[in-house]
Amino acid sequence: MTTTTEPREGYARALIELGHQHDDVFVLDADCAKSNYTNRFRDEFPDRFFNMGIAECDIVGTAAGMAALGKVPFANAYANFLTGRGYDQVRISVAYSGRNVKIVGHNAGTSAAQEGATHLPLEDIGLMRAIPDMTVIVPADSCEMEKAVRAAYEFDGPVYLRVGKLKVPDVTTADTPFEIGKAIRFREGSDVTLISTGNMLFETLKAAEILAEKGVSAEVLHMHTVKPIDSEAIAESARKTGAVVTVEEHSILNGLGSAVAETLCEKYPVPLRRVGTKDVFGLSGTMDELMDYFGLRAEPIAATALEAIQAK
Incomplete structure (x- = not known):
């Protein structure tokens, strides 16, 4: 549990x-x-x-x-x-x-x-x-x-x-490494890279499990530091999987998605899809309601990953 x-x-x-x-x-x-x-x-x-x-x-x-x-x-x-x-x-x-x-x-x-x-x-x-x-x-x-x-x-x-x-x-433990500017690889994969930040790590790992049931191997990188971004980890994973999806509880404009897009453009361009809020203001409600409304759940993340794979 x-x-x-x-x-x-x-x-x-x-x-x-x-x-x-x-x-x-x-x-x-x-x-x-x-x-x-x-x-x-x-x-x-x-x-x-x-x-x-x-x-x-x-x-x-x-x-x-x-x-x-x-x-x-x-x-x-x-x-x-x-x-x-x-x-x-x-x-x-x-x-x-x-x-x-x-x-x-x-x-x-x-x-x-x-x-x-x-x-x-x-x-x-x-x-x-x-x-x-x-x-x-x-x-x-x-x-x-x-x-x-x-x-x-x-x-x-x-x-x-x-x-x-x-x-x-709770996803991390006392033994989970932490260094400013260094991504953490939570799961190895070969078909698509899922890069999350903040509390979206949990939903991203669930999405990787959904994809595994479909025969898709997803790598999961946790980017606790959005700046400076770990560009080497991003490029290395992109070379291996050939497609990337970013996941954030924030606007896709100038957040994690933008930082990863900039990195890929400069280092190793591959199909990229971004999960996050789409240039909108927040709404009143509960946290769970907004997570659902903005599509910040495992199922939409997995569906977006399949789109990125198709774009290879």
């Missing part, structure tokens, strides 16, 4: 662990500490937690100032507002200025569905990916989230970390 866990649980655990190990870790939040689970860090380290109110631009600017003083700030807010309203500050005060700030977008993807359509970010990865020198990490589950938080701290430079709110299936 598959267990499910909230990614924000892993985020909170790793953040508290870092707080005990390093006194330069500071946390800022946009009056969402209870929802983001940063209240747990606040309770452990009240002198290193700052509630900045619903003021995303101010959060980022303050975090940049802390970084200039040698601190390692984690700036937390809902992903759509932090990357949207705070974009200029992230771009100039953090990235352009070379500040070691960790931008943490919560309530990301369809996990924000119950908050309403305006709160549902399907463009945040694209916005952050476009900023020079920004590293973009999208973990698959709670366990990988813990590793990502620790890796983000160790990484010297700006990082965008995407954190989902609701429970998702």
Whole structure:
């Protein structure tokens, strides 16, 4: 039986662990500490937690100032507002200025569905990916989230970390490797390559099983780092299978699908199909309803893989 866990649980655990190990870790939040689970860090380290109110631009600017003083700030807010309203500050005060700030977008993807359509970010990865020198990490589950938080701290430079709110299936384990910029091969295959990011790894692995029942051998790559993308792993797999499908809980514009398309065009062109949202805004509903509505399930992924194979 598959267990499910909230990614924000892993985020909170790793953040508290870092707080005990390093006194330069500071946390800022946009009056969402209870929802983001940063209240747990606040309770452990009240002198290193700052509630900045619903003021995303101010959060980022303050975090940049802390970084200039040698601190390692984690700036937390809902992903759509932090990357949207705070974009200029992230771009100039953090990235352009070379500040070691960790931008943490919560309530990301369809996990924000119950908050309403305006709160549902399907463009945040694209916005952050476009900023020079920004590293973009999208973990698959709670366990990988813990590793990502620790890796983000160790990484010297700006990082965008995407954190989902609701429970998702646990796919990775403590033994699953994690290195920024390095894909993980979860399944070997010869007919088509399925490349996922974030919590879509679970549905992608299910799609590979559906394809196996049809006699199709699917390779599965998990791309927890969307930027820098592991272009070598993508090209190597494309040479082997001759067709690629990307899977993301995000717009196919400027997200994982775009990053893989750019890589294939430059290194090894093969038929590519992209599963994700298609240039649309989010909707209100439940996470499960939106996953179904946007076609982010194993069956549509498998069907798209067959299309890619046919295009060889």
